[in-house]
Amino acid sequence: MFFVIFFDKQEAMRIQIVTLLIVFVSLTSCRHHHTQASTPLLEVEVTEVRTELIPRRMQFIGYLQSNFDAVIQPRVNGFLTSKRFDGGKPVKRGQLLYTIDPSQLSTTLYAAEAALQSARAQAIENSNNYERAVPLAAMNAISQAQLDQYTAQYRASEASVRSAEQTLRNAQLNVGYTKIYSPIDGIAGSSQGHIGDYVGPGTEFTVLTTISNIDTLSFDLAIPMADYLRITGDRKRIYDNDSLLSSISLLLDDGNRYPLAGFYSHTRKDISTETGTLILVVKFANPDQSLKAGQFARVEALVGKSEPHLVVPIRAVSQAQGVSSVWVITPDSTAHYRRVETGNISDSLWVIKTGVKPHERVVITGQQKLREGMHVIPKNI
Secondary structure, three states, X not given: OOOOOOOOHHHHHHHHHHHHHHHHHHHHHHHHHHHHHHOOOEEEEEEEOEEEEEOOEEEEEEEOEEEEEEEEOOOOOEEEEEEOOOOOOEEOOOOEEEEEOOHHHHHHHHHHHHHHHHHHHHHHHHHHHHHHHHHHHHOOOOOHHHHHHHXXXXXXXXXXXXXXXXXXXXXXXXXXXXXXXXXXXXXXXXXXXXXOOEEOOOOOOOOOEEEEEEEEEEEEEEEEHHHHHHHHOOOOOOOOOOOOEEEEEXXXXXXXXXXXXXXXXXXXXXXXXXXXXXXXXEEEEOOOOOOOOOOEEEEEEEEOOOEEEEEEEHHHOEEEOOEEEEEEEOOOOXXXXXXXXXXXXXXXXXXXXXXXXXXXXXXXXXXXXXXXXXEEEEEEO
């Protein structure tokens, strides 16, 4: 038995449209499902956030200073007759720097020599008189009072000779002071006096120049007193800081690191009343004199003992517009974006102050392809 169902033309058209829509949706769903199933998950390299003992590295900004300065001052008065050096150039110890006209001092020297000869002649006469008087006094040929007079004259003449000798030595020294030599090796400053100037104590030119020794240069590390006490925890050892500083290095203007390490020298006795800082003096050897006094410098040093900090590899941290961030992979292999606060860099590791916890996994490669909540395949390294 057959049943025949008749539809009108309009109803048949609606059935065809519905059928086509159903087929289209089914095909699209299958294609999307197939595409999702065929897309592989992103594989990323991850590492754990770990805790390490990190030394406290501090950077200081300031200026290099000469090891010490020798101030060249004339000891005698006179007119400068020569200058034997160039300002800003090296000078050697014992090198002649200036000469002063010795004419006036030479006159004094000649007078002192004559006075000494006169004193010696008088001493000889008084000595002879004394020697003759002694035996005469023993025979009572002269009185004891006369002997005492001859003795006093003899002793006085001896003292006059010694005084004349000292006057001569002073005159010789003053003539010698007309030639001024460098007391140290160093770099000469500009000359304050010039040929023809009247120089010496009480004149306009009491200082002629300064010689700076730069075989070693010093640098002041200013540490706020509050920070110093927090780092050391001991006020009693404020001037004993041999073990406080280590790995002292100098960063040059071109960004390179000076090849010779610095060393701790001493702690200044006074605390700055303006800034409340303690000054630790470090020094750098300067054998080739490539460093100059007054040169701007940045010095880095490890200060105090190492402390535990959370660290991640440098590659794990992304920085943009002053914001530091990492990608954290949770146990279900999901990626999550985290902002972090970074500290210093130590041996290719970022110190992380806030934003991550110990043993969390952070991504070190492929961060650019990640999206919040994306599932990935973490690969531990």
